[in-house]
Amino acid sequence: MISIVDGVKSVLQISENDPGLALLLVHLNANLKAVFNDPRSMFVSTSVREYLFDGVRFCINPQGIAKAICNQIKESGSKTIREQSDGSLAFSFFGHKNGSGHEVYEVHTGKGDPMRVLEIQKLDDSHNLQVWLNASAEGETSVCNQINGTDASAYPPFRQRGDSMYIFSADICRSVELFYQTDIQYQGIPGYRYSIGENFINDIGPEHDNECFCVDKLANVIKRKNGCLYAGALDLTTCLDAPVILTLPHMLGASNEYRKMIRGLKPDAKKHQTFVDVQSLTGTPLQGGKRVQFNMFLKSINRIGITENLPTVLMPAIWVEEGIQLNGEMVAFFKKKLINTLKTLNIVHWATLCGGIGVAVICLIYYVYQKGRVEEPPVK
Template identity: 35%
Template sequence: MGTVCFIVFFCIGLVVAVLGIVLGWAVYPVIVDDNIIKTVVLEEGSEAYERWEEVPFPLDFKVYIFNITNKDEVIAGKKPNLTEIGPYVYKQYRKKFDISLEDGIWTYHQQQKFVFDEKKSGELLETDEVDILNVPLNAILQVAESKGLLDTVNKDLDEIFLGETDIVIRTQVKNLLFEGIKFCEKGRPLVICLAIRNLPIKTLRKGDDNSLYISMFNHKNTKPDGKYEVFDGKDNIEDLGRIAKWEGSSTLKIWSGDDSTCNMINGTDSTIYAPRVYKNKDIFIYNSDICRSVRTRFEKKVFYQGIKGFRYVASEETLEAPSVENGTMCFCLNQTIGITQPNGCLKKGAMELYPCFDSHVVLSYPHFLDADEEYQSGVNGLSPDKDLHRIFLDIEPNTGTPLRGGKRVQFNMFIRKLENVVTTDHLTTLLMPFMWIDEGVELPDEFIDFLNTSLLDILLVLAIVKWVLVGVGGTVAIVFIMVLLFKKKSDDIKSV
């Protein structure tokens, strides 16, 4: 009778352990997965849709300015001494409009709005004056050179730029960023200013009095960044938010080769990511500001306010020097003159943005992180740091919720001698940084609480139940095996 009881208890323990294994590794994952899909899929009226339609909290848009402390020496051809000033922090609001759904594809435009955050900016003010690269002068001169208009512009240079014809200009921060640095006052001189006004420069705008202005981000504050068409995720959850088309096309028409990898539109617009994130699967983000998709790769596990996340960082090849070997020659357009490889392509760590900005702006990581030594050594005052200056994304792997991230890029222009332009006669050719930005997100406390209560706490409970069942069942089975063996041994001893 005792032996029968032992066998019964052993079987019960074994069944409980097996039940824990089946529930924990077969049943629970399916239930949780279905719940996640229902929670994140883009369906009008759902909480996920509302958060997607309008990001429910402002992002931090941080701007760092490179102030030039030796203006006269730079004009005379010496190396610039730079001092970083910042961050000037702006609240960045994002809202989608003109939204429609057809055959599992959401179509929309997205508007951004920037509001200066005095509290987070501390003692810094938008009215601070800085000595920086004369972006309007340098941009117009180099565009004019590429279009055969340099001599025409040069004749009226002083009138066009209101006497500000040095390569370094003193201006207020708000003018560089949003309000614009003025030139061609009241549209004069008429002929050349009319020609400049018709140039398709993204950062150029016309004022009410026909004066012209160049600023880095006014266009982001006043115009949507294109028409998006993205998957709703119902047919395939891994397609959630993935861009099917931008501006009516599934590929870009910007870089060389219509079917090149450079023109591929991959990933989402960074406001949404698919759930079920795996370490061996890269995450792509399309950024219309730089007219390309960026590949990010898993780096390590992280914790943000107690929530486990995966950290992804921009892949090493993002700003590699264009080459046939790495398949990135399509990013080399030979439209930006400066310090280049023998084939005319920019060196490592720099990317020409002319086809995107219609101006000879060069993109890099902040402080020339991972850039060619010739770019780094051209100026004084930089301190590249991977923790501060690389692009990263921390993401909760079950739901695809972004926990924290930073899109960090630097804007630069080559300065160099231009033929017959006296103001550039003594310049040394170098890549001049003038600002960098950190477009960051940190999930607020209320959304951390929502994430915990809606899913992660459930996952924790299920994990505990799973291991309790396995542990208790396994322990019961093992204990009764041991008792049975002990009893058998005792019986053998008695029989002797």
């Protein structure tokens, strides 16, 4: 079961936030059944495939005013709403991402500076994003719109304990800083573990010099007076073109303003934190997990009667884990070509050092012995 909030209500919130569609809400209330397939309650059944990719269909053969409303929704250009071959519309979370991969990255080759290898220089021929608020009215690029780091397929080499590194995630339209946590062993390969810090979605606002993430696109939701969401939540409306809020799974680390109205949350850093294990010398990812949760505000929509008794609450929709693990074949290759070679070089290094010290000691003993013979007085 999924709530209409996640599909139908997403369309309603898009309409509420779009000045061109807001006037249609009065007519939409009277034509709700025709637009949304005669919903009998606030909950409808659908498959995971439809919900995530194929789309939950609505505007099926509408007539009259309902048809005009559907045309306006279609022309709004929301990426999460797509027209189907029969003229109906479908809402999905990731349908517009499925099989896309159209982003064009220009990356650094590492020539002249190996620490910058695979660092993203441009995305779709642009050095910066145009998703978040900028630093000034003149359009000076803000820290939020900067593209930093790699795409997470590889990382800079020669990692050091205590350092940090950036990755850029196109899925959430932002760069993310990862911080060293501890040393690890992955199937006999030593490495370092990195994870996200408080500056990911907990420390957001003018007091942290990143208020550019506070897009303040949603009306009448749970947020601070300055328009920023409370700790642990990030408004992705301008990124996904839908009223979606990002948190960690089970709202890990999120403000009690959001958690207090949801039952069944069991946040666990081991299960819900984003991390990556990296071989320190080469920057090769050994294993990792990108874990995020997508939420939507359940709330009353002005002029829509079916929503008038809804409380205002940040409701979880789905949480996603995207993982990577170096397989057995690659582990064996890695050990043979790098780890064993490094061990051999280490043995040679110490053997050479010990041999050199041994030769020096022998030479010293021989020198002292010869000097003693020369200075020994003759016997009379």
